[in-house]
Amino acid sequence: MHKIALIALLSLPLFAGFFPQTVHTSVKSVKGNTITLNKKFPINGMSGVVIHNYGNDLTAITSRIAQTSSDESIALVSKDILHHDELPTIKTPVSPKDKVIGGYLYNNVLVLAPDADTYAKITSAHHKKWIHPDLFALYLSVEGEEKPTRENLARFAKKYQVGLVYIVRKNSAVLLDPVSEKIVSQKSMTNLPAKGVFPFYMRFKKRGSGWFGSDVEGNYYNTMESL
Known part of the structure; x- marks a missing residue:
């Protein structure tokens, strides 16, 4: 035994x-x-x-x-x-x-969360160098991209030295390695909002892309499941 x-x-x-x-x-x-x-x-x-x-x-x-x-x-x-x-x-x-x-730069983490409360809970629970999602939202706006994909996450990660992307999905969370574009960890999550709002968490008011502040192709969770 x-x-x-x-x-x-x-x-x-x-x-x-x-x-x-x-x-x-x-x-x-x-x-x-x-x-x-x-x-x-x-x-x-x-x-x-x-x-x-x-x-x-x-x-x-x-x-x-x-x-x-x-x-x-x-x-x-x-x-x-x-x-x-x-x-x-x-x-x-x-x-x-x-x-x-x-796991180079794995301490540098971008969080994609459904709302500000979830974002705050995640970032307060771990000691990491958090890459604020506003930066990613602004990057997509400048690039003219409508929603996050593994491809634009990889480009963003390379430019801003992101090691992991913490993605909150429906009832779970995963860690995406943007270089390999593979999931390297996952866990269950509870008490998440029923409906997420893009773009995860915003600190600036004006943005150029029409998808900000609204659902894309159904809702936030559908988009996160595709990553």
């Missing part, structure tokens, strides 16, 4: 609670766009970054990666880490012994 309990305990994810923890490991081998780590990430869908050491205390993030299977296989997602017209693009390939941080 004790042996069964121990096996069950060891099979649990390697993080406590709703938020996955940052993981530090290194590259074991590289074959094309598939990378094997010395220690796998605790959950599929977790993304991370590869850090190359150039010597003389000079290091740089060279690539984004995401775990795609239950073994140590990692997929190369992008080498476009930082784009600036005045800076050269890093072209260093991923190499064995490169350091890896899984």
Whole structure:
């Protein structure tokens, strides 16, 4: 009985609670766009970054990666880490012994909630660097987008260094990794409003897009279920 309990305990994810923890490991081998780590990430869908050491205390993030299977296989997602017209693009390939941080920027979280009360409860319950949803609402307005999608969340996350998107759905909450576009955690939620109002929580009055302050394609929860 004790042996069964121990096996069950060891099979649990390697993080406590709703938020996955940052993981530090290194590259074991590289074959094309598939990378094997010395220690796998605790959950599929977790993304991370590869850090190359150039010597003389000079290091740089060279690539984004995401775990795609239950073994140590990692997929190369992008080498476009930082784009600036005045800076050269890093072209260093991923190499064995490169350091890896899984869950990079996971402490930076954007919340999409149905109302201000739910937003306040979430942000007061956890110590995170909260990216205010007003910023995302303004981003969509400037981009001329009518509703959130995984694609515009990925673009927004890259621009504003968002590690996770906390999405409140009907009776539940999920954490979306915007780099891998995969759900990395979920839990049930109660006492949510019956009807959510876009755009989650607003601190400015004037906005350019017509969908703000009203339901889109049915209601808030339908849109959140599609993410």
